[in-house]
Amino acid sequence: xxxxxxxxxxxxxxxxYTMPALMIMALVIVYPFIYNIILSLSNMNLTHFRDWRLxxxxxxxxxxxxxxxxxxxxxxxxPDFWYFFVKTILWTVxxxxxxxxxxxxxxxxxxxxxxxxxxxxxLLILPWAVPQYITALTWRGMFNxxxxxxxxxxxxxxxxxxPWLTTEWGAFTACLITNIWLGFPFMMIIxxxxxxxxxxxxxxxxxxxxxxxxxxxxxxxxxxxxxxxIPAITLGIIWTFNNFNVVWLVSNGGEPSDKTHILVSWVYKxxxxxxxxxxxAAFSMIIFAILLVFSWNFIKRTQATQAVY
Amino acid sequence: xRGPRTLSSxxxxxxxxxxxxxxxxxxxxxxxxxxxxLRPGDRLLDxxxxxxxxxxxxxxxxxxxxxxxxxxxxxxxIIVSAAxxxxxxxxxxxxxxxxxxxxxxxxxxxxxxxxxxxMFPLTMxxxxxxxxxxKLKAYDSYFALIIAYSATALPFIVWQMKGxxxxxxxSLEEAAAIDGCSQIGIFWRIVxxxxxxxxxxxxxxxxxxxxxxxxxxxxxxxxxxxxxLPLGLKMFQSNMEVSWGLYSAGAVVVSIxxxxxxxxxxxxxxxxxxxxxxxx
Numbered sequence: 353x354x355x356x357x358x359x360x361x362x363x364x365x366x367x368x369y370t371m372p373a374l375m376i377m378a379l380v381i382v383y384p385f386i387y388n389i390i391l392s393l394s395n396m397n398l399t400h401f402r403d404w405r406l407x408x409x410x411x412x413x414x415x416x417x418x419x420x421x422x423x424x425x426x427x428x429x430x431p432d433f434w435y436f437f438v439k440t441i442l443w444t445v446x447x448x449x450x451x452x453x454x455x456x457x458x459x460x461x462x463x464x465x466x467x468x469x470x471x472x473x474x475l476l477i478l479p480w481a482v483p484q485y486i487t488a489l490t491w492r493g494m495f496n497x498x499x500x501x502x503x504x505x506x507x508x509x510x511x512x513x514x515p516w517l518t519t520e521w522g523a524f525t526a527c528l529i530t531n532i533w534l535g536f537p538f539m540m541i542i543x544x545x546x547x548x549x550x551x552x553x554x555x556x557x558x559x560x561x562x563x564x565x566x567x568x569x570x571x572x573x574x575x576x577x578x579x580x581x582i583p584a585i586t587l588g589i590i591w592t593f594n595n596f597n598v599v600w601l602v603s604n605g606g607e608p609s610d611k612t613h614i615l616v617s618w619v620y621k622x623x624x625x626x627x628x629x630x631x632x633a634a635f636s637m638i639i640f641a642i643l644l645v646f647s648w649n650f651i652k653r654t655q656a657t658q659a660v661y
Numbered sequence: 662x663r664g665p666r667t668l669s670s671x672x673x674x675x676x677x678x679x680x681x682x683x684x685x686x687x688x689x690x691x692x693x694x695x696x697x698x699l700r701p702g703d704r705l706l707d708x709x710x711x712x713x714x715x716x717x718x719x720x721x722x723x724x725x726x727x728x729x730x731x732x733x734x735x736x737x738x739i740i741v742s743a744a745x746x747x748x749x750x751x752x753x754x755x756x757x758x759x760x761x762x763x764x765x766x767x768x769x770x771x772x773x774x775x776x777x778x779x780m781f782p783l784t785m786x787x788x789x790x791x792x793x794x795x796k797l798k799a800y801d802s803y804f805a806l807i808i809a810y811s812a813t814a815l816p817f818i819v820w821q822m823k824g825x826x827x828x829x830x831x832s833l834e835e836a837a838a839i840d841g842c843s844q845i846g847i848f849w850r851i852v853x854x855x856x857x858x859x860x861x862x863x864x865x866x867x868x869x870x871x872x873x874x875x876x877x878x879x880x881x882x883x884x885x886x887x888x889x890l891p892l893g894l895k896m897f898q899s900n901m902e903v904s905w906g907l908y909s910a911g912a913v914v915v916s917i918x919x920x921x922x923x924x925x926x927x928x929x930x931x932x933x934x935x936x937x938x939x940x941x
Contacts, residue, residue: 365844366768369759373752373819374771380812381778384789391789458683461676465666474924475684478691481923483873485891486912489898490694493905501693504710533686541927552666594782597876604899619784624880629788636785643780 391633398627411634418631421610432618433635439524440614443531443599444592450532451588452581455539460573462540463547473544480537488601491530492517495602523603523612531598539584546580547573586650590643596620615639691916698722698909721906722914731911733886734893741803741889742871745810749818749867750860752811757822758848762831772823775816783876786812791880805881806871806889813877814870818863825859826852865922872919890915 392411396404416433423435430438458476462469479487494500495516506512516526550572558568596617603612606621613621616639623632668676692712699717725731759765760772790809794800829852837847853860875891882892894915897908 363763363765366759366763366765369755369763369848370765370771373756373815376752376811377815380790380808381781381786381816384786384793384812385781387789387793388785391792454683458680461680463666464668464676466668466673466676466680472680472684474927476680476687477924477927478687478920481920481927482691482916483869483891483919485873485875486694486894486916487690489895489908490690490912493697493898493908494690494693499905501689501710533690537687590780594780596783600876601895616782616784619782620787620876623784623788624791629792632784633788636782636788639782640780640785643782644777647780 388633388636391630392637394630394633396629396633397631401627401629404630407630409634411630412638414631415635415638423611433615433638436613436615436618440593440616443524443528443614444589446528447531447535447592448585448588451535451539452585454532454536455541456543456577456581458536458540459543459547462544476540477537479534480541482534484534484597485601487534488530488598491526491533492602492604495526517603518608520608520611523608527599527602527612530602531592531595534598535588535592539581539588542580542584543577546577549580550576586647589650590647593643594639694909694912698906698913700906721910725907725910725914729907730885730888731893731914734888734890737803737887738872738890741806741810742868744803744807745814745871746864746867748807748811749814749870750864752815753818753822753863753867754853754856754860756819757824758826758852760819760823761826762834772820775820778816783813787877787880794881801882801884801887803887806878809877809881810867810871810874813874814867818866821866822856822859822863825856829855862926865926869919 390406393406393408394404394411395407417431418433419429419431421432421435423430423432425435425438462473462476466472494502497503497513497516497518500516503514503516506514514522516522554572554576555568558572563571593614594616596614599612599614599617600606600620605625606613606617610618610621615635619632619635619639622628622635696712696714698721699719700714701716701718701720760768787809790805790812791800794805794808799805833851833855834847837851838844842850873891874889875895878889878892879895882888888896890911894908894911897904897911
């Protein structure tokens with residue numbers, strides 16, 4: 353009988369192996385994390401950079417109620433936090449929805465016996481392979497109102513002039529399109545892996561019973577893809593919520609007038625452009641709390657549903 | 662009888678049409694950047710949509726390498742990326758092994774801690790790091806970037822290496838121990854060579870983290886002599902009227918090695934994930 357992992361006697365070696373990495377991480381992750389908590393309780397900003405002091409949890413309240421930016425949702429003025437919170441939710445939901453739908457859809461097609469599917473698969477992975485900042489900067493160029501390819505195509509063939517980068521929701525849509533472009537290949541590859549592991553016999557049996565393609569999709573493909581897709585979707589949600597490469601670079605740091613932000617990009621701007629350090633630290637803590645609560649619940653709930661299958 | 666993967670003729674045609682449309686969607690921005698990089702300098706703002714400009718020239722590339730500090734940025738990026746890769750692989754290879762093979766006090770806490778860091782918004786670490794680096798006067802240096810990138814890459818690669826070690830049968834190590842191999846020897850001569858595929862992925866991931874990062878670099882580096890490629894290309898791009906061609910040429914040069922490597926490894930990407938799903 354094999355000895356199980358961890359039943360070795362000499363545990364001192366475990367520390368030899370893990371200590372270097374854990375010490376580095378304590379230095380560059382744990383220490384900044386604790387420092388961030390202290391900053392979030394301080395009044396550090398551009399005018400109090402050296403002579404800062406602790407002022408208690410006031411920053412957290414300020415974050416949730418601050419209306420410095422005079423932002424409006426559906427005509428109603430809302431605090432900055434809630435405006436960007438709504439945009440972040442929209443950003444995450446729309447992105448992940450399209451990533452998964454397009455990804456699974458293409459995977460289903462690529463899983464059939466099409467000629468040249470390796471060729472198509474390789475080209476379809478391209479958006480994943482290109483460095484994100486290059487994707488974002490390139491799409492920003494393509495959205496340029498005069499010389500951008502998208503504007504030229506829309507104008508020439510449809511006579512449309514869309515103010516992509518100069519309006520509140522135009523810029524947001526531009527960011528969305530860019531991020532959908534770069535995100536679907538990941539879901540496609542995950543789904544393709546899942547599909548290849550579904551045995552053909554299941555479909556053959558369904559064919560004998562005279563099942564329609566929709567019944568097969570609903571009763572075989574989707575349930576059997578679920579255990580593969582759920583972890584990928586969880587990761588996708590966390591990444592999308594936190595990833596502001598595209599938002600930042602396509603909107604050139606939040607243009608027009610700091611409206612095109614998600615929560616994280618807004619904190620980045622507040623922290624490093626306006627130097628409201630204490631405020632930004634508290635803001636980061638709130639974002640982290642949101643993600644932690646979400647992930648905890650999501651993982652618990654999906655584990656419960658997975659047990660059904 | 663038709664197999665379940667066989668398509669009827671109309672469905673086949675529809676599938677080709679759909680896949681082709683999405684492939685064009687995926688490839689177009691890349692073709693576009695390449696087209697602009699080939700334009701002569703005086704026609705950058707042309708409204709042509711041609712995929713190969715009629716008077717294509719490599720002048721922009723020559724300018725990029727000879728007249729602009731592109732080689733300096735390339736050098737900076739290589740130094741930082743190589744350091745992060747070496748650092749990352751060494752630390753993840755050992756820590757992953759410790760987590761996979763030993764049970765020790767604090768192990769579970771550390772593992773959960775690693776996952777939790779994936780939920781940190783970037784600013785939560787960057788803001789304190791930024792202030793500490795200013796105080797240490799280590800701001801504007803390779804060191805600052807290497808520390809920041811290692812912090813972002815480490816949790817994920819440690820976790821990944823641990824997952825791979827878990828798949829290597831423990832009985833191999835027992836056999837080696839019976840043959841008189843020391844514990845360190847087992848790790849160095851038996852386990853590490855078997856983990857070579859995971860080490861390659863870990864190296865690739867660490868390298869890409871550093872090679873393609875913009876947001877952290879934008880905060881930690883102000884000195885133009887220390888600019889990495891992303892900072893340099895962003896500078897071209899924000900000055901689009903003048904440097905659109907330079908940006909495009911730079912984007913092509915930077916992307917080619919990464920894309921080639923990625924596509925080369927994509928075969929294993931699919932099969933690796935399939936394996937996981939069969940077991941899961």
